[in-house]
């Protein structure tokens with residue numbers, strides 16, 4: 160299908176983009192990689208009169224570390240995440256997650272900011288962000304605020320972001336050295352969204368769990384932080400029984416929709432299975 164007619168704008172700076180967003184209001188949409196927005200426009204679920212392309216704003220790109228925090232520009236593409244030596248060394252979970260997003264074509268253009276801002280429960284970055292304790296920098300003409308990932312995702316295609324805001328940067332506290340990690344994603348075929356997936360970070364103190372985060376993809380209208388599962392593991396030995404019990408608790412909070420990827424019971428069971436797999440792999444990677 161062909162999208163509705165629109166005016167295309169390509170601001171060269173963030174202040175220009177914010178000015179346009181304020182000027183056009185609800186008639187405008189931001190364009191990042193276009194892999195979620197353009198299909199929406201072609202199906203006419205979105206019919207913006209103005210498209211503001213963020214692709215020519217250099218300050219929205221790149222990965223750097225500052226005072227123990229990884230700062231990732233919202234327009235950084237999936238492939239740039241995958242190839243980042245800094246992320247490979249300091250945040251391999253993000254690299255592992257980005258590698259499992261769709262196919263090379265999508266990863267060349269699709270951006271981390273677009274993946275988060277879209278609010279699609281099927282997208283992989285939201286759960287990764289929850290597991291990594293990320294926060295998001297939102298800028299508007301009237302100022303800037305930083306919002307934790309936990310609580311940012313409100314519903315399907317719905318986040319805390321206001322229409323006049325641009326997600327500019329993603330902040331991730333550098334995980335402690337030796338943190339175990341895994342993104343376990345079940346998909347029907349290469350390039351597919353998750354049937355269910357689990358992101359885990361894990362730190363052990365001797366034989367017991369010192370710190371753990373578990374977050375789930377595509378098993379509810381938003382990504383889920385499995386807080387009950389985390390609580391059940393903290394201070395305990397990471398035995399098969401403990402992982403099984405944590406998986407049961409993760410499954411309890413799932414509220415998946417039946418679709419071509421499976422029925423509700425199957426998806427809930429797969430959320431449990433992915434949780435156990437991710438925990439086991441994260442345990443094997445702890446140093």
Ligand SMILES: Cc1cc2nc3c(=O)[nH]c(=O)nc-3n(C[C@H](O)[C@H](O)[C@H](O)COP(=O)(O)OP(=O)(O)OC[C@H]3O[C@@H](n4cnc5c(N)ncnc54)[C@H](O)[C@@H]3O)c2cc1C
Pocket residue numbers: 188189190191192193194195196197213233234259260261262265268269270271272273274276277279281282283284324325326327350351352353
């Ligand atoms: C075939 C296919 C398979 C896919 N499989 C997966 C998958 O397995 N896992 C996965 O996670 N994703 C998947 N995707 C989605 C893909 O990762 C998209 O790239 C991503 O959802 C959106 O990123 P984008 O840069 O393309 O954003 P766009 O499509 O340009 O924008 C998406 C939305 O976010 C808004 N937006 C974008 N950037 C900003 C910003 N900086 N500030 C505020 N709002 C902004 C836009 O206005 C729009 O509403 C798939 C897409 C396709 C086409």
